[in-house]
Amino acid sequence: MTREKAINKKTHIAAEDFSVYYGEHEAVRKINLAIPEREVTAIIGPSGCGKSTFLRAINRMNDLIPGCHSKGKLIFEGRNIYGKDVDVAALRSCIGMVFQKPNPFPKSIYDNVAYGPRLHSKLSRSELDEIVEKSLTAAALWDEVKDRLNRNALGLSGGQAQRLCLARALAVKPKILLMDEPTSALDPKATARIEELIVKLRGSYTIAIVTHNMQQAARVSDVTAFFYEGDLVEFEATDQLFTRPKEKQTEDYITGRFG
Numbered sequence: 583m584t585r586e587k588a589i590n591k592k593t594h595i596a597a598e599d600f601s602v603y604y605g606e607h608e609a610v611r612k613i614n615l616a617i618p619e620r621e622v623t624a625i626i627g628p629s630g631c632g633k634s635t636f637l638r639a640i641n642r643m644n645d646l647i648p649g650c651h652s653k654g655k656l657i658f659e660g661r662n663i664y665g666k667d668v669d670v671a672a673l674r675s676c677i678g679m680v681f682q683k684p685n686p687f688p689k690s691i692y693d694n695v696a697y698g699p700r701l702h703s704k705l706s707r708s709e710l711d712e713i714v715e716k717s718l719t720a721a722a723l724w725d726e727v728k729d730r731l732n733r734n735a736l737g738l739s740g741g742q743a744q745r746l747c748l749a750r751a752l753a754v755k756p757k758i759l760l761m762d763e764p765t766s767a768l769d770p771k772a773t774a775r776i777e778e779l780i781v782k783l784r785g786s787y788t789i790a791i792v793t794h795n796m797q798q799a800a801r802v803s804d805v806t807a808f809f810y811e812g813d814l815v816e817f818e819a820t821d822q823l824f825t826r827p828k829e830k831q832t833e834d835y836i837t838g839r840f841g
């Protein structure tokens with residue numbers, strides 16, 4: 583895809599001179615970037631460069647870390663995510679997250695997916711059934727689990743558990759999906775399934791994925807952000823970043839000279 587195509591897209595989340603600190607330490611430094619709506623944005627860079635910190639800032643998961651604070655703006659649909667009047671619970675239902683290690687609740691498969699919808703609204707059993715089926719179908723897990731919805735989710739394989747976590751995130755109808763190295767604990771086959779899913783969900787959701795796997799970023803994303811030591815070094819259409827990087831640091835990283 584061309585750079586023009588990427589930058590013509592509607593911005594869904596914009597970081598404007600956005601920094602995140604742990605106490606005095608500025609882990610994300612005054613970054614500016616525009617995450618395009620209903621496309622896949624990959625965030626790459628060596629360990630410790632601020633990828634997870636930035637991703638967690640988007641749904642205010644960093645609020646849970648003592649001493650962590652931000653500066654600058656992070657604009658989502660015209661409003662600053664860190665504005666005073668923001669309802670954090672509502673924000674998190676709009677911006678779902680999938681983590682590195684699949685973390686299903688020790689409950690049934692059904693209850694895992696129904697958990698969020700039950701919290702947010704009063705639904706009849708048939709409405710819930712429908713949400714559970716749709717979410718599991720969207721996460722490409724329905725066929726494997728439809729006959730054992732009442733079994734404990736802890737009995738699923740790693741790849742199935744990660745797809746369940748995706749279904750759980752989708753069940754509350756988010757607009758944005760954040761994924762922090764969602765396949766790093768999975769085998770190649772399970773990884774391929776998650777990658778296929780990401781490509782399928784693109785177009786319906788705005789997706790931001792942190793990955794240390796550059797081939798994965800190249801396979802699934804439209805735009806890629808390269809972070810280094812808290813700075814956003816380069817943000818480009820994925821094809822361009824991997825074939826014609828503008829910055830020497832990007833080139834060194836993608837050619838495996840460090841990281």
Ligand SMILES: Nc1ncnc2c1ncn2[C@@H]1O[C@H](COP(=O)(O)OP(=O)(O)O)[C@@H](O)[C@H]1O
Binds near residue numbers: 635
């Ligand atoms: N909870 C925390 N408390 C203090 N410092 C942290 C915390 N989490 C991350 N950091 C620091 O912030 C920097 C960025 O970390 P992180 O966002 O986890 O990087 P990445 O995801 O790119 O590996 C690192 O220097 C890391 O040590």
Ligand SMILES: [Mg+2]
Binds near residue numbers: 634635
């Ligand atoms: Mg990380």
